[in-house]
Amino acid sequence: MAEFPTIQLRVAEAAASCDAAKKILLSDLREREATANGGQAITVQDRITSRRGQAFAVSLAIRATEALNASTGGQGLDVSHPVQRAWRDANAVGRHISMNWDTVGTIFKADKKIALEEHFAIEQTVQDSAGVVPHLYWEELKYRLLDLHERRIREMDENGVELMILSLNAPTVQAIPDEKAAYELSRRANDYLADQIAKRPDRFKGFAALPMQSPELATRELERCVTELGFVGALVNGFSQSQRDGILYYDLPQFRPFWAAVQTLDVPFYLHPRNPLPAHAPIYDGHPWLLGPTWAFGQETAVHALRLMGSGLFDDYPDLKIILGHLGEGLPYSMWRVDNRNAWVETAPNYPAKKRIADYFHANFWLTTSGNFRTQTLVDAILEIGSDRILFSADWPFENVDHAARWFDSASISDNDRIKIGRTNAARLFKFEV
Amino acid sequence: MAEFPTIQLRVAEAAASCDAAKKILLSDLREREATANGGQAITVQDRITSRRGQAFAVSLAIRATEALNASTGGQGLDVSHPVQRAWRDANAVGRHISMNWDTVGTIFKADKKIALEEHFAIEQTVQDSAGVVPHLYWEELKYRLLDLHERRIREMDENGVELMILSLNAPTVQAIPDEKAAYELSRRANDYLADQIAKRPDRFKGFAALPMQSPELATRELERCVTELGFVGALVNGFSQSQRDGILYYDLPQFRPFWAAVQTLDVPFYLHPRNPLPAHAPIYDGHPWLLGPTWAFGQETAVHALRLMGSGLFDDYPDLKIILGHLGEGLPYSMWRVDNRNAWVETAPNYPAKKRIADYFHANFWLTTSGNFRTQTLVDAILEIGSDRILFSADWPFENVDHAARWFDSASISDNDRIKIGRTNAARLFKFEV
Amino acid sequence: MAEFPTIQLRVAEAAASCDAAKKILLSDLREREATANGGQAITVQDRITSRRGQAFAVSLAIRATEALNASTGGQGLDVSHPVQRAWRDANAVGRHISMNWDTVGTIFKADKKIALEEHFAIEQTVQDSAGVVPHLYWEELKYRLLDLHERRIREMDENGVELMILSLNAPTVQAIPDEKAAYELSRRANDYLADQIAKRPDRFKGFAALPMQSPELATRELERCVTELGFVGALVNGFSQSQRDGILYYDLPQFRPFWAAVQTLDVPFYLHPRNPLPAHAPIYDGHPWLLGPTWAFGQETAVHALRLMGSGLFDDYPDLKIILGHLGEGLPYSMWRVDNRNAWVETAPNYPAKKRIADYFHANFWLTTSGNFRTQTLVDAILEIGSDRILFSADWPFENVDHAARWFDSASISDNDRIKIGRTNAARLFKFEV
Amino acid sequence: MAEFPTIQLRVAEAAASCDAAKKILLSDLREREATANGGQAITVQDRITSRRGQAFAVSLAIRATEALNASTGGQGLDVSHPVQRAWRDANAVGRHISMNWDTVGTIFKADKKIALEEHFAIEQTVQDSAGVVPHLYWEELKYRLLDLHERRIREMDENGVELMILSLNAPTVQAIPDEKAAYELSRRANDYLADQIAKRPDRFKGFAALPMQSPELATRELERCVTELGFVGALVNGFSQSQRDGILYYDLPQFRPFWAAVQTLDVPFYLHPRNPLPAHAPIYDGHPWLLGPTWAFGQETAVHALRLMGSGLFDDYPDLKIILGHLGEGLPYSMWRVDNRNAWVETAPNYPAKKRIADYFHANFWLTTSGNFRTQTLVDAILEIGSDRILFSADWPFENVDHAARWFDSASISDNDRIKIGRTNAARLFKFEV
Structure with missing residues (x-):
């Protein structure tokens, strides 16, 4: 042979x-x-x-x-x-x-990213995520949600994530109609998170969960989280369901004092998705696959953000900093049309805010890459809002850190922007020392 | 001095x-x-x-x-x-x-564009567009909708539009609960359109209005329009309201024979936006400015298109050609996420269709630029679906032809793509001789 | 009738x-x-x-x-x-x-741009630009070059340019073989410029002309210009012709003390194009149209910049700030290939510098838009070097300010980047108060 | 434990x-x-x-x-x-x-690509490539160049390349001053290639090597290769060195009959890089690392292409099809400036051709991805010349097929364009049956 x-x-x-x-x-x-x-x-x-x-x-x-x-x-x-x-x-x-x-x-690009749409659960909230994955994967997801110091740290180490800002899973607090119960759960989750961060202050920071059913309690809890627990902002899972008031979007007038407090504390507010109530979005009937991250999350959160912008909120509190995940929940692609439909009609838009919607979007919003690891979409976002306002995130444990990091570390953007989006934009926004 | x-x-x-x-x-x-x-x-x-x-x-x-x-x-x-x-x-x-x-x-770039989301009204339908613009502009809009041979031709001449494919205004036929009445109105509008085209066959072609409340009547009318009136396809204003069946999206099983006919006739089907019924989208409550082209049109039409894709329709009729306006109603920006959320979960998606949603989007869809004159968005669409499947359109009279043309003629894409998107893609899709 | x-x-x-x-x-x-x-x-x-x-x-x-x-x-x-x-x-x-x-x-976007590749001439140098335009246009160009306070200011006002950093026309000082004569001309031009700036300190700043034929004299003049005349940097027209030393590119060892002084003074150095000597680039023989801005300028300046990067200059003086015009003289499009040709060959590159060429390009270079008013090119530059390092410029009077401004003010980039590229990047680079 | x-x-x-x-x-x-x-x-x-x-x-x-x-x-x-x-x-x-x-x-994207800047050598020419890589790698490169049926086919199989169009290494024929010798070598290489293709007609096609030192012999050999050997075009390594005539660029008048034959045969002509003669480009003195693919190849080939365009060649032979490698040798990034420098000067450009340079570039040129595996650059090329005129290539064996394929198969462009650039554009250009 x-x-x-x-x-x-x-x-x-x-x-x-x-x-x-x-x-x-x-x-x-x-x-x-x-x-x-x-x-x-x-x-x-x-x-x-x-x-x-x-x-x-x-x-x-x-x-x-x-x-x-x-x-x-x-x-x-x-x-x-x-x-x-x-x-x-x-x-x-x-x-x-x-x-x-x-x-x-x-290898050297991957180092030292900050990720900020990264979730955990406590025993009382973990079941809220049970429907997200098929039964076969639930044990894995549950493990990922409850784990903080083993697998999570390993994922971070392997993928160049230096720091995660952690937040409670969804919808949890927002889906509790009783405002006291929502408040209690928020406190418990926030206290637990503070304890865990204390074990690894080099790797974790925290976003507060907030009982938005009550603007007063939400304000009180945010103040406690920021001033006492050292949290760096809040992450809220879309609208809140209130026994007393029904569905609450945060452009409603009763939230202005809350926003005043957010501005005073000078911390970012992450508007995280949730699904609409089934009765409120019959368009998905017969197509449950469109719920959640596939589509409904984006629509729900984009409209919530537009409501905030059109309501004049940012005229009253021009220093608010709102973060949206998933590269902006679809907004950048359509933002021009929001302001320019029927452009030959020269009357003022019929919303209370004083400026174009895009003006608020450009001035008050930041976007993360969570769960949208698509270079074309990232480039479009850069050309709409600028690379100063885009922040790396993975959406762990619903998305993989390695999927996020491998994509991001080699996405076809400039290395200078990669450093900003990967780390320094977040450091500046949250006033971390780099 | x-x-x-x-x-x-x-x-x-x-x-x-x-x-x-x-x-x-x-x-x-x-x-x-x-x-x-x-x-x-x-x-x-x-x-x-x-x-x-x-x-x-x-x-x-x-x-x-x-x-x-x-x-x-x-x-x-x-x-x-x-x-x-x-x-x-x-x-x-x-x-x-x-x-x-x-x-x-x-000057020489602007020549000979084909535009295909261009609307007209007849006396019975013109009021359907009354709410679109402030009162001050209604006379102008009404004139624009009813006019075919004066101002419209002048706009075309001034802006290098050689041909318009005309369609009835919205929602009109789709909003008539009685299927016979919807059928009658369709016939009347289509006959009128055919007459007008006959006067200027060099400048106009037609899309059929269809009474989708009844798949049978819709099929019959489409066949008549294509084979007798020489129309080049159909344009339908989103879901239909049926007295008998309620809200009808076209992924429902009863529409399969209709789609079979569309495939046999081998003509494109333009899925045009309409607003959701107020009761079906309370998310816009208190924010009427979000209705229509600003936002609700896009969400409504994008989900309708996703339903078609997920339903397996294109497995059964793989040669269907669906056109979406407004550069794809937001779909390109988020299409990756539709197929890749929770990508570590390796089970098949929970919809009846056999392939990834993007596979249908890439194979069965065309997008027009109507009302979305934004280069960043156009570039993103090119990088998602390719320049072969994008077609110039203005959305006259709701948008200005000059706004569309001036933007398009100088948008920062290649001149070779400009010719394709401006004219030759449409010529190939509709089998026009160039 | x-x-x-x-x-x-x-x-x-x-x-x-x-x-x-x-x-x-x-x-x-x-x-x-x-x-x-x-x-x-x-x-x-x-x-x-x-x-x-x-x-x-x-x-x-x-x-x-x-x-x-x-x-x-x-x-x-x-x-x-x-x-x-x-x-x-x-x-x-x-x-x-x-x-x-x-x-x-x-209208409001256009305001307050800073432009920094903007030239003037004095009587002794104006003839250097005579060949740039056809005879018919020479009177116009000459007027534009000699004018500072009439037409120029009007162009700035009409096009939203708040500030111009002025520099002598090309090649002038660089083409004078006698180093004393070059030094004298530099001083005269710099003194004249300082006088003119003094009349409108709100609208003009200055770049020093430098007799690079002698590194010592160039250093001396740069120090004088920065510390005594208040200039904000230097603009040099490519290689210098020296009676004694022939053609001088600035990667040569004798220039290291000069660069040390530039780093100490902490001012940017604008490397401006010039044509190669005819004997040195026979590739253009018979095709004079390829000289100048059409093509030869770019090749000449790109190679000069590459020589600087490959020579190890930026290892020795890592804080040097080099500005290139015309969106980088072609470098961004080909930068990847510079570092990655034959990538399966794993040996170190055969130049003295310690890092990849792109590492220096990303860390030590800034690009201006002068004379390259092309959005596709701008977007590519953004995706290679990042929007923090791109600066608006027109190249007046060789290019029109209105051409530059009208293009830039509506180019399809984010408004946030437009503000940075239009003004704040320059303000930060030159330490202007905004 | x-x-x-x-x-x-x-x-x-x-x-x-x-x-x-x-x-x-x-x-x-x-x-x-x-x-x-x-x-x-x-x-x-x-x-x-x-x-x-x-x-x-x-x-x-x-x-x-x-x-x-x-x-x-x-x-x-x-x-x-x-x-x-x-x-x-x-x-x-x-x-x-x-x-x-x-x-x-x-995995399924990667299938069935056509690659067309792929080189081989024969014993007489292999030494021409010896200087391309460090000594340590020469054995590997030599093996790769001489191999056709082992490693090459394996690389193709592993990376989804169905077909390679093969061409002789560089500069070889172009660097032989004696036109007879150049002719003899061309014939030998072409005959050898034809024999090898005959063994694997399913995987290989051929480009003719041509003795451009003599337009007559080049014409004769091209005709033989196309009509007798079944080759699909020619690949020429830049200018030719002629004993009699010196350096020959192909815009010179004596080449018009050759181009007439190319147009009549209706086959593409690939203009491949070579280095300038040292005496002709002193700008690289002291910086040999800038020669070859790093930089000099691009400048040399871009200017040659510009000479063809400016000479009026494509006015005389408007159906010529020229292919450039390396995503266009830098031309797309700077093409606008070629036609628009000093745009306020309204006189006709001073070259013999009748149109803008970009008009020829858009109509007569195709670009391959050989050796430039950079998504930003690919996107810029798409936005300048359109995806119909871009063709996948690797530049084997100087670049790796897997580097090319892995990059291309996941580059952030539309899948529809990936199919075109990967395969169908080439099939149409060369009239292959798909």
Whole structure:
């Protein structure tokens, strides 16, 4: 068999590959040795170069075993065959030390991101997320929601997330019609979160859950969270259901004192999605797949945000900072049309606010990438609101941190914007020291 | 006064400008004369060059009068002052013969567009559009809707629109609960449209209005319109209200025979927006400004389109061609998320269709630019669905043709795509001879 | 003639237009009056609304006269015909008070731009620019170059340019082989510029011209310009021709002390284009049209910038700030390829610098829009280097300020980025108070 | 040790992961079994779903072993430890059957691309490429250039490339001053290529090498290659060096008959880069790293293309089809400036051609992605020339096919455009049956 020309070719290729791999590794080692001997520091650039060299050597080794593998015929399929074993080892090494070409190309970009639509649950709230995934995945999701210090930290480490700002799962507090009960749950969740953050203040910050059913209690709890617990803002899951008042959107007049407090505390308010009540959106009847993140979340949250903008809220409190997830819940794509439909009609728009809707969107809103890992959409958002107002987020545990990070770390935007969106925009918005 | 240095400078500048203008015009005339004397044809390029030269000359003349104007002091404000007069004349000429720099730069691009979300009304339907604009503008809108051969043709001529595919205003037929009445109105409107097209077959084509309250009657009317009246497709204003069946979206099973007929006739179906019934979308309560083109149209139509995609309709009738206006009613921005929310969950989606939603969107849908004259949005649409599936439209008379055309003719896309989106995509979709 | 139905229709339309125009203006006046009577301030938004209403009224008036004009037949061509006169007046008004729809839509965006590749000449240098334009245009260009306080200020006012940073025309100082003569000319030009700035410190700042033939003299003159004359940086026209040393690019070792001084002074250095010497670029032989801004400028300046980056200059002086015009002289489009050609070859690049070329480009370079008023190109630049490092400029008088401003004010980028690129990036880079 | 809570947690997680993996695989198998038992075909969609399920199961298995691995302490580092072994196996499987999440997401996109800047060498020409890579890599590159049926086909198979259009390496024929020798070498290379294509007509097509030193011989050889050898066009490596005539660019008058033949044969002409002669581009002196693909290739080829456009060639032969590699050698980014520098100067450009340069670029040019795997650049190219005129290519063996394919298959453009750029544009341009 060794006499077939094809086999000879493959063996030759394998040998050549091994040889080259050896040379590259040795040459690199020699260079590093010289640097070290010369008393010079090994720079970041040296490290990248070494890793790239190693990655290429590994890829040559893989190619060598593949070449041989292909030439072993049926025997090669036996997992105990030495060629198989060599191939498995080479692959494993390639994977283990993150040596593959793609990954190494981006290793230093991935560092030190801040993520801010990242959720947890407590025992009392975890069931609220049960319907989000098929039964088969519920155990996994539940584990992810309740976990804070094991898997979550590992995901962060593996994907270059330095800091997560944590928030309670949805809809939880917002779906409790009794305002006292909502208040109690908020306090319990916020206290729990504060305790957990205290264990890892280097990796976690907190958003307050708020009983918006009562603007007064919401205000009181926000003040407590910010001034006593050290939270950096609030995250609220869309409209609140109130026993007394029905469905509450936060453009309603009774919320103005709450917003006054938010402005005074000078912390961002994250408007997070929830589903509409079934009776309020019959358009989804017969199509439950359209609920949740697929579509209904976006519509619900976009309209809530538009209501805030049209209501004049930002004329009264021009320093409010509202965060929307999912690259803006569809708003950037259609924002021009909001202000410019029937543009030949020159009368003032029929809402109480004083400016164009886009003016508030550009001045009072920030968008995160949570759950919308689409470069085209990110670029459109950049061209509508500017890269200063976009913030990396994953939406863990409903979305994977690695999906978010791998996409973001190589998305086709400028590296300067990647640093801003990945980290420094958030640091500035939340006044973190970088 | 003539002795002030500033005045002297201005007079000098004016004189220089006049002189240069004269030279340019003369030099251009001599060139053209030489061409003509030499028996050569005057090319399109010659014409552009001449016009650009003239434009520059005019701009110099304007500058000359402005320089003088500024130096006349208070007297210059008198409209009978000779400098004022000269300035007015220069400006008027500049405007009249479309000589200004911007316009001339694009004159040949603007030619020969096809527009396909362009509406008309008949006396029985015109009131349906009364609420769209403030009272002050209703007379204008009404005139625009009823007019076909005067203002409309002029708008087309002035803005390089060779052909309009006309459709009845909204919601009209779709809002008539009695199916017979809806059928009768459809027939009347379609007959009227056919008559009008017959007067200008070079400038107009027609979309059928259809009584979707009855799939059978809708099918019958569509067949009549296509085979007898020569219409090129249908435009339907969202869901239909049926006395018998309530709200009808067209993913419902009873519509499959209708879609079979659409596929057999091989004509596109334009899914046009309408507002939700107030009881069905309380999210807009207190915010009527969000209805219509501002926001509710998009949500209503996007969800209708998603229902069609998720229902498996395009598995059964894979050759259906659906057109959406307004650059896709928000779908392109969020399409990735529709298919990829919770991407770590590897189960099949919970809808009847066999493929990803995006697969149908890419294969069965076309988008028009109607009412969404935003380059960022257009670019995002191109990067989601490709320039082969985007078609110019204005949404006359609700939007201005000149707003649409001026934007489109200079939007920052490639000129090759401009030709496709402006004209040849539509020609191919509707099988027009170009 | 008044009995023709077409004429009647047109007269009716004209009457309707006039009527609507009147109503809009009156209704607007009433609103403003109410505001004023109520003691409230008239807001910017009020002003926009009023202007838009007026613009629409004017457009109706124009339409009215056009309708009539078209109905006057041959008589209407007579310039003294009253309809002609009315049409001319309506057009003139439309133009005069900048009432047209497009302009008004952007009036407030245009304000307060800073432009920084804006040139002037003195008598000794003006001839250097003589070959740039055809003979016919030389008088105009010469006037523009020598003028500082008349036409230039008017262009700035009309186009929302608050501040110009002025620089001497090209190649001038760089093309003088004798270093003393180059030094003398630099001093003269810089002194003249300082005098002119002193007359309008609110509108002008200065870049130093530098005799780079001698690094020592260049350093000395830069220090004088910054510390004594208050200049904000330097603008140098590409390589210098030295009697003694031949062609000098600034990556050469003898320039390191100069760069040390630039870093110490902490002012930006604008690397402006010039043409290669004919003997050095025979590729353009027979194609003189490719010289200058058409192509050769870009190649010359891009390579000069690459030489700086590859030489390790920015390892030694990491705080240097280099500005390139024309959206980066082509670099952003090809920057990835510079670092990634033959990417399977894992050896270090064969230049002295320690990092990827892109790392320096992202950290040490800023780009201006001078002479490259192309949105596609601007967007690509944003996606390569980020909007923080792009700065508005026109390249007056070689390019028109109005061409630059009209393009930039409506380019399809976010308004937040427009403010940064238009003004605040420059303010931060040059440490102006905003 | 089993009693540490952390270890317990990890074991629990591992167990849960294994369990979930098992369930997913079994559930999937049952579904497929049911499909098969029911006599239905297994669809592409079924296959994707299965693979995604498998991929997730594998990822769970990997996670399980990682969890255990982390808990084994120092012992786990021993390669013979069972946990290590399990981890290596899980990883190897994940890699082997392409099961990882990212890859599976795109497997069907990657199919059936056509690549057209793909080079080979013969013994006489292979040394021309020796300087392209460092010594260490030369053996690898040489092997890649000479190989046609082994590694090359494997690269194509692994990366979804159905067809390569092959061309001789550079500069080879163009660098042979003697026209007879150049002719002989062309014939030999073309004959060899024809023989190789005959062995795999399903995977290879050919571009002719041409002795452009003699327009007559080049014409004769092109005719032979197209009509006798079945080649689909020509690829020429930039200017030719002629003993008699010096440096020859193909806008020179003596090439018009050659171009007439190209138009008559109706085949594309690929203008491939080469380096300038050192004496002709002293700007690179001291910076050899700027030669070749890093920068000089682009400048050389862009100017050659501009010369063709400005010379009027395409006025005479309007059906010529020119292909440029590397996403257009920088031209799209700067094309607007080529036509619009000094736009206030309204005279005709000073070149012989009749139209704007961009008009020829849009009508006569196609661009490939060879060696420029940058999404930002691709998007800019799409927005300048349109997606109909962009073609996938790798530039093998100088660039890796997997680098090209992995980038292209997931670049953020529309899937519809991906199909066109990947395959159907080329099929239409070369009149292949698809």
